[in-house]
Amino acid sequence: MEEKRKHPRTEVNETAYVSSGGSVMSCTVRNVSAEGAAIDIENPAFVPARFRLVMANGSSVHECQVAWIQRNRIGLTFVETAPT
Incomplete structure (x- = not known):
């Protein structure tokens, strides 16, 4: 299969947290690149469209x-934030 990403992903297995509006959920980062990542999470239905x-x-x-969801895996795009 041909790789179509601009930046190659690095396979990892690291604990992280989805944080949004005071809510925090544990997840596992499975791969990461300069532009995004893929995470595994117990219940993707509770993950908002944008989060930290x-x-x-x-x-x-x-x-x-969120870029895509397949079962318990979510593909993420990193979003630039405007300076305050």
Whole structure:
């Protein structure tokens, strides 16, 4: 299968949190690139269209938008935030 992504993804297995509006859900980051990631989460129905992905080890926080959902896996696009 031909790779169509601009940036290659790196396979990982790291705990992170989906954070939105005071709600936090645990997830597992399965792969990541400069532009997005894929996460596994117990119940994707409760994940909003936009949220903050917070890595459990404190290494990074990303503003995200859901690109696709397949079963318990969600593809994310990292969203640039305007400076305040």
